[in-house]
Amino acid sequence: MLTRLKEKNLLIERLKAFNSGFRQNVAVLGKPFIGKTFLIRDLLKDIYSENIAYVYVEARHEPLGLFAHRFIGSLLYRYLVLKNVKPQKDDLVLLIKDSRRRLPKTAEAIEKIERNINKKNYDAAYELLLDLPEIFYSDSGIRCAVILEEFDQLSEYKVSSPFSALGKKIMAQRNTFYIVTSSSPRQARFILSEKLQLLFGNFETVNLEEFNFSDSREFILSKLEGFDISDQYTSLIINFTDGHPLYLRVICEKVRSLLDAQKKTRVTAAILEAALDEALFNPSGELYQHFINIVNTHCANKNGVDVLSMLTLISQHKGRMKQLSQSLAGSAKSIKSAVSDMQAAGLVEKIGVFNKIDDSAFRFWLKSVYYKRRMDFTADPLHTRKVFMHNLKKASLDFMRSCKDDLYEKTVDLFKAFRDDLVDLENKKYILPRFSEVSTRVIGENGPYIISHSKGKNWICQIREREVTDKHVADFLKDAKASKFRFHRKILIVTEGMDDNAKLMAKSSGVWIWNLKTFNLLLDLYGKYKLVRL
Template identity: 30%
Template sequence: MRSDCYGRQPLLTLMRKRTLDLKEGYRQNLALLGSLHVGKSTLLKQYLAELDEPGILPVYLDLENRDLRYFASKLVRSLLYHVAKAKGLPVSEDLETLIATVRPVLPVAAEEVARLQALVQEGKCTEAFEGLLDLPDRFTNGTGLFCVLILDEFQALEGYGVADIFKKLADRIMAQKNCLYIIASSFEEQARRILSERLTLLFGNFELVPVEPFDLKVSQEFIEKRMGGIKVGLQLRHFLSDFTGGRPLYLDLILQELTSLSATFRQQEIYTPLMAQAIENMLFDRWGALSRHFELIVGRLCSGRTNRLTMDILMALAGGHHRVNDMVTKLGAKKTPVIHKLAMLVDEDVVERNGTHFHVKDKLFRYWIKYVFQKRLETIELEPGRLKKEFKEEVGRAISAFHATSRRDLPTRVTELLSCFDREQLRLQGRRYELPRFEEIRAVKIRQRSGGAVDALEAQTSEGKWLLVLRKDPMIESDIGAIVEEVRTMPDRPKRCVIVSLSELDEAARLRALEERMWIWNEPEINALMNLFDKPYIVP
């Protein structure tokens, strides 16, 4: 399996299961949604590479920056090729040869292919597209085979010049019971809007499958495997996982640079200076791969005089201004244009909105904006090399600060997080939360039946007290019971009780906590909050 498919086994298993379900008469279409560079296309190609199921016609269409000619050519060739292969006929890359080969088996479908090719050449887009969408049904009905049609970056269909294109697609999806549709998109806001407004189906609705960056555990495995015999200490591995936000592309590029530097300096262990040098080469140098990548993004978003506001908003967000009113004050801009630009950035999947909170979605891009792009824009460099030197020093400070922060205990880390709340309205793992401003936070201990005690925080708001119970190790039902008993003996009972556990609660403990109307924040929730407020992840 490819290295950037680490941690994706559950998703590969799900796609294989849906393929087998299709042959059994049950069809559940899939929609893979995730940001750029989290590995969706790699995942889809790995699924196809491992697909060894007889009776399946697989079709993969990468629609980004393509047109109807590509759509027609790739769809037709794929169907003809796999029919020929399934029937034991000679296969070829040449379209005319494939049509001639398949014609004895599917004479009507072969003639239809020729007709559609002519329509595409004549520029009759709508008629051609409708006919192309009917092809999977023609091929499956004529052969007894099943089709898996993958539309990567499916939202790009909108630019194909076909009126009501998604309604036409929805009609075919509902009718084609022998075709499994797997769609993918890097633009989650656009994709969800299309799915909810224009691909709403009576039959064959899509199961939404999030494709997230690597979590901390998978990032560690990826680093170890990618570096081979070159040692990277635990703290630096944790730093790099956090610094890149777990995005496979970023990890891979920095690790490639580390491998090269290790060979140049003949070092078999990576220390902070070499890590800082690799990051400088990738992020600061004008021709560094990640620097060029981010510059192209900014160029696309901010080109033209009227888009200076977009640039200013990105810098404000990277600088920690997360609310509309804060940005308006910081920029001295009018509120309406700021809201419009933010909506555009959300649509482009560059900025994420969570309640009233906006932030740059890509953690490394956020860092580059603040410490590279903004510095270049605002600094007059009279001393050559000064900005480069300052950047390397900044990376060194970031590594040191991460090490210092990661050594702090859980109560301290959570206290720092709570101090950032200011009447927030956020969603975590699909659930809505209202988080007040805490006026005072103090560490306490909660007694257990065993005689021990667990760490907790009492956080005072203007409307009452919150109790946050903190655990790194697993909790069982009796632990929840002990917390409930202790809370009941408190003269000033808390308005809200939150279980912050870096390990998953067992099912009985979870049910008991929910019965007691407690909130449960596991590692995904607590680290999502850390990311929202620009703080390093908590390492379990």
């Protein structure tokens, strides 16, 4: 089964370095269900092999006493395991009793924590809880790794300054290694840079993202081992899920179950459609339940703005503020505030003038399942399912047709969609102009090229589908110079990477490089199907 080997190896390296006296704390950030917990739990056996005790605890919306209970229990349990003592698994009182003789200072500190919680002196209890790993080290001589899942939720506890207190403890503790995770990357980065600003350099950030195309394909093939699936249907699943591990797993398991039930060995369009029907359209389906939970958690109306209608518009690529203001009730200020709330929740991403739902499966579910049911007046479940299946088939066929499109024609179509739009790409702002003419032409000896004109300014673009070398860049620059036009933008679309010399030459010559990720982002912003390369 595919694992996050690169990320896991980095954590193991940091773990070994900590055991050798060098500490580099790590923050693992990523969307919900992207694989953070899987990565951490895969790491735990390596922590054990390094003879390090660990606290593994998740911050939740709950009383501080429950968090402290799990924190203390996790530490004592792992210590007794290291000492080859069979510990009690669900009785903290017995864990403390079993550990008292070996860890007298730790046991005394635990009693103080409990007394402070009972007196509702939560600040003192919290600070002493964070001191516990160092007190434990003074008792045992064993270093400790503290793994705080969803650390941004520490603010839910009745503590005056949870992050300031945490920061001070981390700065002072030399025998405790911290790994924190968060499913709210935007909020977590704010905490790390603003509330833990003195520590930001002491936290290495690991960003967990969706699987790339190659890893997604490997995941699908491993889940469907023993069955035959074409590259066409593999690409379709990848496009639909955008490589999200949860969605890949659910869909592949549904496909496998249907194949087993029908005693078939080959994935067909009908099998894939039935799997998506069960997962997405059926109210008891795992993805339906996942998405309805998102709606119930984050999408309450605010200041007169129908948030679900707003998200549906964004899912239909009508996410510019002007489009939202024209279609929704409420003031421009209240709509902007609602969009900001969705950004904070991680549901909407702002890219220049565009508001975008990055989750492609959630986007499809919103417009093809939830919105249709919300607006349905027939009370006929067969009708709503028929509409869903029609939309699903159409989306599948449209994507498969797009896979056969000539890449230059696909790019010309993209350029023609630009409307003087401001976009943020690679931490820079760009204007994508409204072109009066976009065409493919042969210039020089190394074409074809896409030539575009807008208000006296000209762009030249070339697509390279194999790894780009410095010779390719030099040829591109030579042909651009030989043209009768003066080009204000020179763009290379690179789908298979560039060597270092090519990157340096392109950068020094002002060539704008669009890798596959950038190109697909632009296609997605303008409502066009991504280019999936297996």
